[in-house]
Amino acid sequence: xxxxxxxxxxxxxxxxxxxxxxxxxxxxxxxxxxxxxxxxxxxxxxxxxxxxxxxxxxxxxxxxxxxxxxxxxxxxxxxxxxxxxxxxxxx
Amino acid sequence: xxxxxxxxxxxxxxxxxxxxxxxxxxxxxxxxxxxxxxxxxxxxxxxxxxxxxxxxxxxxxxxxxxxxxxxxxxxxxxxxxxxxxxxxxxxxxxxxxxxxxxxxxxxxxxxxxxxxxxxxxxxxxxxxxxxxxxxxxxxxxxxxx
Amino acid sequence: xxxxxxxxxxxxxxxxxxxxxxxxxxxxxxxxxxxxxxxxxxxxxxxxxxxxxxxxxxxxxxxxxxxxxxxxxxxxxxxxxxxxxxxxxxxxxxxxxxxxxxxxxxxxxxxxxxxxxxxxxxxxx
Numbered sequence: 001x002x003x004x005x006x007x008x009x010x011x012x013x014x015x016x017x018x019x020x021x022x023x024x025x026x027x028x029x030x031x032x033x034x035x036x037x038x039x040x041x042x043x044x045x046x047x048x049x050x051x052x053x054x055x056x057x058x059x060x061x062x063x064x065x066x067x068x069x070x071x072x073x074x075x076x077x078x079x080x081x082x083x084x085x086x087x088x089x090x091x
Numbered sequence: 092x093x094x095x096x097x098x099x100x101x102x103x104x105x106x107x108x109x110x111x112x113x114x115x116x117x118x119x120x121x122x123x124x125x126x127x128x129x130x131x132x133x134x135x136x137x138x139x140x141x142x143x144x145x146x147x148x149x150x151x152x153x154x155x156x157x158x159x160x161x162x163x164x165x166x167x168x169x170x171x172x173x174x175x176x177x178x179x180x181x182x183x184x185x186x187x188x189x190x191x192x193x194x195x196x197x198x199x200x201x202x203x204x205x206x207x208x209x210x211x212x213x214x215x216x217x218x219x220x221x222x223x224x225x226x227x228x229x230x231x232x233x234x235x236x
Numbered sequence: 237x238x239x240x241x242x243x244x245x246x247x248x249x250x251x252x253x254x255x256x257x258x259x260x261x262x263x264x265x266x267x268x269x270x271x272x273x274x275x276x277x278x279x280x281x282x283x284x285x286x287x288x289x290x291x292x293x294x295x296x297x298x299x300x301x302x303x304x305x306x307x308x309x310x311x312x313x314x315x316x317x318x319x320x321x322x323x324x325x326x327x328x329x330x331x332x333x334x335x336x337x338x339x340x341x342x343x344x345x346x347x348x349x350x351x352x353x354x355x356x357x358x359x360x361x
Contacts, residue, residue: 006248013248013251016256016259020255020258023265033331033333036274039271039324040265042320043262043281046258050286053289054251057296064293065305066305068290072286075317076317076319079320084323087330087331088331116283116284123264123276123279123280124280127261131267137340138335140272140341140342141341158322162318164279164283167276167321167322172347179344181276
């Protein structure tokens with residue numbers, strides 16, 4: 001019984017997370033400068049971490065926390081390389 | 092004797108700093124979230140970029156204080172100048188220059204007391220020196236990454 | 237069984253807290269006028285949002301090994317997101333993203349070299 005309820009709530013959570021991702025996607029599309037897009041892409045990445053966590057819980061993935069650990073470390077690389085792209089190599 | 096006692100008190104000092112920081116972190120999150128959701132006319136935002144004199148000395152202290160400032164939502168380290176001992180901080184709710192400077196310096200004081208064996212040299216430059224633009228970018232700014 | 241339900245509910249609560257933080261940051265991307273304020277708003281979801289989603293997932297799928305992995309993931313996320321948003325904000329400043337009108341003090345403006353440089357031109361190395 002309780003697992004049915006939590007399955008439905010997880011699906012609602014996925015939809016809400018998709019909404020947040022959509023907002024960030026529109027900003028990434030509109031963003032006047034590349035750094036605005038970089039900030040929006042950062043937010044999309046955090047939403048992706050949320051997606052991974054929710055889908056992992058839903059599908060009972062064994063290695064869920066390893067995936068989350070690697071995902072958090074990869075987001076750093078994306079942010080740094082987009083910052084580098086925005087400043088044209090200057091520091 | 093004094094070094095031994097400061098060594099044994101280190102975990103406690105660190106823990107109490109972490110608890111203080113966690114509280115400040117959650118409060119800053121609440122402030123920023125509320126201000127984003129507030130109607131435009133009643134927004135309390137008063138952003139500013141302020142030069143904050145800092146007391147940090149070593150690489151570790153500079154890195155940690157700028158990370159901690161950025162991690163707190165609402166404040167953001169834009170640049171540091173090690174030779175002038177200045178942190179350039181972008182704040183979201185800056186009523187006056189003194190309020191942000193006091194906030195950052197309180198955090199730095201607490202961090203240095205938790206990090207160092209003895210508080211040591213907590214002096215800061217009294218007044219902000221006039222930083223002139225230079226032709227070559229100074230290598231010390233924001234480390235070398 | 238009782239404890240299991242309790243942890244399940246608390247986990248869902250944390251996950252929804254994180255999702256609300258991410259949505260608020262998404263709204264903030266539209267309501268706030270310049271890059272630095274937007275970076276501050278995204279900072280809430282980088283710290284509290286991701287951390288509470290990971291903690292919620294941990295509560296819903298608890299084990300000792302998962303506790304260690306989640307703790308390392310949260311600490312890594314906090315440190316790297318701080319460095320990442322610092323790098324983005326700095327590159328925005330180098331890329332002539334000027335602060336919005338309501339910014340009342342700008343001490344960093346005095347130190348700029350290329351005030352009249354074209355922001356869309358080739359970056360001077």
